[in-house]
Amino acid sequence: MANTTALKRRITSVKNTKQITKAMELVSASKMRRAQEHASRSRVFKRMAVDLLNRLSTLTDVTAHPLYKQRAISTHLHILITSDRGLAGALNSNLFRAFTKELIADRDKAVVSKVIVVGKQGQRFLAKLDDVEVIAAYDGFPEQPTASDIRPILKQALTMFKAEDVDVVDVTYTDFKSSISQVVETQRLLPAVFKPSKVNKEEELSAFEPSPEKVLDAVTERFIEVNLNQAFSEAQASEQSMRMMAMKNATDNANDLVDDLTLAFNTARQAAITQELAEITGGAEAMK
Helix, strand or coil, X not given: CHHHHHHHHHHHHHHHHHHHHHHHHHHXXXXXXXXXXXXXXXXXXXXXXXXXXXXXXXXXXXHHCHHHCCCCCCEEEEEEECCCCCCCCCHHHHHHHHHHHHHHHHHHXXXXXXXXXXXXXXXXXXXXXXXXXXXXXXXXXXXXXXXXXXXXXXXXXXXXXXXXXXXXXXXXEEEEEECCEEEEEEEEEEXXXXXXCCCCHHHCCCCCCCCHHHHHHHHHHHHHHHHHXXXXXXXXXXXXXXXXXXXXXXXXXXXHHHHHHHHHHHHXXXXXXXXXXXXXXXXXXXXX
16 A cells, blocks of 8 residues: 555656646747747848848958958957756757867867856856856846847957957857757857858949948948857757757656556556455455
């Protein structure tokens, strides 16, 4: 009887856990759809920025701008985008594995590593590392960060690059490919990476106000901002997708566990009934 009582309690506990994981799965699925739509809209802005830079390249040398200038790398600024919460499968562990390789590559080249970390999970990870200077840490970002949310990070990266405090800026995040495929990516933000492509004659621009150089300056910073914003959007979509899959797997495992426990419960109960019948039969026989 004690065994069946314990099994009954475990079955109830697992069913309660299953209800929680199922609810979290549904919530994450809803958030993933919104994040995916936001990421798709961000891609449009990125294409527009590239298109405008292509048109500017017909009037001025875009790559001559200071933000495109390549220089010897002695200090490397990393922007690491992680999640605030866990329960997202291998999202953060994949990020940490790839980011560790970046840090090892810096160390092997005698390059100083500096980090701007986003997310509480990343902060906990970096707290365990030596020889890495964390210059800023952010958490509590909204599910769909706006330009105002991201601008402090962008401003800090631009200021440090222009002052030559850092020679290169990379952002490491999880790129959303599909609901079942997310890949860790490291993208170069600074110096800005732009390869002019051929522009049709009718798309060429002939005049700018106030000047091509000033327009280029504004567009370049906007181009970098769009790339950073895209990284945040892809990271958010990936987080919700991986959390949805993790909760789905947890729900499926809970179902399997309930089935196993129910079978064990029925077996134990049947054994108890058989034992009682045997005792009753034995008692009846003894009284004859």
